[in-house]
Amino acid sequence: MSLIKARIIISGIVLILFVFLFTGTEKISIFLSDILPPFQFVPALVRTITQPEALFIVGLIIIILITLIFGRIYCSFLCPLGTIQDILIWGSKRIGLKSKHSFSRPYNGLRYTILGLVMAAAAVGVLSPVGLLDPYSLAGRIFTHFLQPLITQIYNLGILTLKPFDIYFYPKQTAFIPISALGTTAVFVLLISYLCARHGRLYCNTICPVGALLGLISRVSFFQFTLNKKACSECSQCENVCKAQCIDLQSASVDMSRCVGCFNCLHSCSRSAVSYQRRQNHKSANTWSPGRRGFVIGSIASAAGLVALNANIGKIPCIRFAQATPPVTPPGSLNTTHFTQACTSCSLCVSACPTQVLTPTFMDFGIAGLMQPKMNYEKSYCDYECDVCSTVCPTGAIMPLSLDEKKLTQIGEAKLLEDICVVYVNHNNCGACGEVCPTHAIRFVDKENILYPEIDKQYCIGCGACQLACPTTPRSIVVHALPVHKKAEKYTRDPQVILPEVPVDQNESSDPSFPF
Amino acid sequence: MEDTRKYNRREVIQKGLTLGLIAGGTVIFGKPDLLMAKGKPAGIPDMVAVKNGEPDVMFRKAIELMGGMDRFVKKGQTVVVKPNIGFPRLPEVGATTNPLLVKTIIESCYTAGAKRVYVFDNVVTATSGNARNCYKLSGIEEAAKAARAIVVPMDDFSYREVKIPGGKQLKTADVPSLILDCDVFINVPILKHHSSTHLSIAMKNLMGIVKNRMEYHLTGLDQCIADFCLYRKPDLNIVDAYRVLMSRGPSGPSNPQFANVQMKKTLLMSKDIVAVDTAAAKIFGKDPESIGYIKIAHAQRTGNMNLKELKIATYAM
Structure with missing residues (x-):
């Protein structure tokens, strides 16, 4: 040959x-x-x-x-x-x-x-x-x-x-x-x-x-x-x-x-x-x-x-x-400086991202970060159960992190705009943001049978699911970037769920009566 | 089903008169569910509730008490079975319909002579990676395929627009063509906690077949949920209350260990979507009066929330 x-x-x-x-x-x-x-x-x-x-x-x-x-x-x-x-x-x-x-x-x-x-x-x-x-x-x-x-x-x-x-x-x-x-x-x-x-x-x-x-x-x-x-x-x-x-x-x-x-x-x-x-x-x-x-x-x-x-x-x-809203960088990128100084914009994370939330930018990161990807929450959201970008990134711009670490990595912070949120404005149930929040950072406060959303910042990881789900134009809930990523608090089970669950099964099943 | 049919004047008058007569009659008799109950043989209950069994066993008992699947599915018909597959969760979380129940229903449809049975849901966050995860994780894809059902992933081309007659908030809806074209539509929700509507049961489950559901969120969930039932009510509602998610719904935690589930081991079945939601709310331990869409749907004469007026067959195993 x-x-x-x-x-x-x-x-x-x-x-x-x-x-x-x-x-x-x-x-x-x-x-x-x-x-x-x-x-x-x-x-x-x-x-x-x-x-x-x-x-x-x-x-x-x-x-x-x-x-x-x-x-x-x-x-x-x-x-x-x-x-x-x-x-x-x-x-x-x-x-x-x-x-x-x-x-x-x-x-x-x-x-x-x-x-x-x-x-x-x-x-x-x-x-x-x-x-x-x-x-x-x-x-x-x-x-x-x-x-x-x-x-x-x-x-x-x-x-x-x-x-x-x-x-x-x-x-x-x-x-x-x-x-x-x-x-x-x-x-x-x-x-x-x-x-x-x-x-x-x-x-x-x-x-x-x-x-x-x-x-x-x-x-x-x-x-x-x-x-x-x-x-x-x-x-x-x-x-x-x-x-x-x-x-x-x-x-x-x-x-x-x-x-x-x-x-x-x-x-x-x-x-x-x-x-x-x-x-x-x-x-x-x-x-x-x-x-x-x-x-x-x-x-x-x-x-x-x-x-x-x-x-x-x-x-x-x-x-x-310089921009008022710096772009959100993917979990594992530690901070904007580390990310922009290690990413060669090969777009591998963009093509591998299963929810397509990563979008190549042009000048969003400035002239020093041409074509580098950002989290684009107007198009999609970051899947809670996914760490593909940090796994595939070849240059270390997105550092590998375990799924458990990723679930607690705050890359941004959701902010609720009560002046345009339909629940606060029209007093109608909406709840689109809370439905999709994977960390239960969005709580609902019941006032006269209307459920008003509130954000508990310590749990928010900035995945953008709420922003994407928000039905209003412009969105009433928006994720702001954290230039330096932080660690979120782990959401533990509800207070009322401290009871052991398995024994309950047997207890419940023997009652033959119906509530009607 | 024709969605954009034009009526001529005579037809409109005729139909209007007939509808008026029927509606007037029902108001006089005070039983709105009579509207749906025509052709029901004597002795068949309006609703069946079974408890303390496995999902498949409870379903077989319930459908037997209901007079058999043959009443709903005729030979050669196409059937849509619509479970809740809205979230990427394991069945143990109680956020998605029990796969064994779905499987048993499909088998029962085929036994009754169904030509084809379709299974699908519009997942809450409809990216492709996620939809696949929902179908797979819920165990419904595997269960439905094992029972020879056709599992359909939704895409942008799956929908047709329909008008909602008399809808107060919801005027039009994009509904999957398969729902519009099928002969029998079986709604198989799971009873669970819901962060923005208190509970998700049968009526809420129908939000999963509407593409423009963000309109619901925008203009008021309860009214829109009730409005959609003015367009089409399922031919049969089967509520899975076997494993009930009591908090942090509709998604529940991704780890089943942290799911606040109660083994209610109950199954409800009715043609009346309002009645079945009322009964399910009671099983959950919530006052049906506090659920907005149940009250609205009752007021809009979609069904009856006064369970005392209904004939209910109960069975504890």
Whole structure:
């Protein structure tokens, strides 16, 4: 089996698993979230920093090691966005948009500037550049914002056609994606599609910070692609199949910092002039100089960026908290700062949430939290018996917490607006909020047979069930975010239920009389 | 059932006259339940109450006293059995109808010759993940499927709008087409505490087949609950008072250990939805006069809350 076939099979399996991770059922998502994200560079790195866990540290070490040994094969084997681009490139070839690739000079200045800025921003706790450009998070958003709704619609249409035959399935629901977030993802999809059709893997070699970082390592990787000048007939077969456009026939060199390790060139050469072998030192010295210039430019630019950011560092949190109503963050995210500084907006929690309460935002968290998800209580509520988001979150933005802990985690506080609540205004029984409150934080006070709701704050966990259920427009009960999550009191049984329950069974059942 | 039928003038006059005569007659005789009691063979009670048995045994006894399921379900008819599956709770919490009872009713319908029996409820928080949890956790999905019923999940396309004739607050309702098209509609509520209507029984259970029920909350629960019965009363109401949730209803706690349940081991059965709610309130230990919708429905002549005027068959096992 050739290395190309191996790559296609492995990357295909990885991509399919990713599709299942983002579009499958809760159980599938939970299962795959333990396996796939630890071996993605950005989640592994962020998790290692925010909340170190063995598998993620191992994953990070493995990614760095395989890059040191084999070059950037991560980009062709493991990266979901890489495989999506390979499919797009293959597709654009099939429809004749571009028949062959040709060598192009690297855009090292831009490339290392982006890398430097992204790293500098991350260093000061602003994760939105990483989140925007990271291939894993971007792929996740593509799956969640486009693929999942599509699959759901097809599924629902499918089950609708079965209804006349008395065959019933549960309809699926899909996460609400605001148009701003959808548009942002669409811009990236269009950009990547264009780059793929015209310039192969240019995204990976110029914009992607992971590609740039791994490229620095793969320059000195143990195995390298080399062109044997003596055997080469300059037929440019290898150049034509090089998606990274990094084979320069004139200088007979391969830019290993851009090579994505697809092995296409190896099999294209009829004269075996392309080889994949141990690095030879004198060659790397040749290819180093243009990269070095870019790297120097990038370093300077990023240092300048860091200074610029530092000058504004005080303002960034201001943007974030400037709003009157900061968004509610999911249970396990501890506080708004922790959440925004660890979330790369991959939207995995959005796609996995069974009640679809998590909604990707655009600027709700400020410029530092672009596309990060919030609890959207106008669309849904947080299920009391569920901790899926904290289980699947790969970066530790939503820390894992047990279901029992989750049930006592106050992420917000419900406030009752008595001036618009129908019970207080019309003196009619409503009780929609109390019916759905899972913690019994909403009590009813009986005044002349009308039951008036009241909130007992100590039990409220801010799940939003009451807000969603409230029939008035605007809602008479609204959850306000707690920027720092708190712990709720545990609701114990009613005072009148202290009696043992089991013996009561026997006592009750023997009475043969009826009350009428 | 036609929901948007246009009447011509003659029909309207005829129908109006007939209705007026019947209504007038009933007022004179002072027994509104006569309206529903036509065709009832002599000796059959208006209501049956059975206690101290298991749900299936009590049901078989009750339906026998009622004159058998054949009175309600004829050969080849389609039946809707509507239990309460409103919350994701285990049967032990007493928030959802007993699955064994649901199963026995379905079996009885098929024995009487029913062509198809449908089982469904509109869950309170209707996200897909939750609806599935409700159906599964309540044990009703499994029980109903074991008895060959068709378990139907609700979606946005399951409803048709109907007008409520004479509704004071509730003028229109979105009702599942299956209810509108079925031959026999059997209401199988569970008796439980309810935070905003005091009790949830048979009439309250019908809120589960109305999609626009937020209107109820907005315009007054009691009046709307009573109003809906002006549209269609179930052909039979079977109240599950086997395991009764005494507080923290309608959902009850998710952990059955903390559920304040009493084993009343009782089953009520009647065509009269007001009577059956009145009797159930008494079993719960609550004065029916304090339940808004029972009083309104009685006043609107949906049924009779004066149990003394009814023929009630009781049976203790």
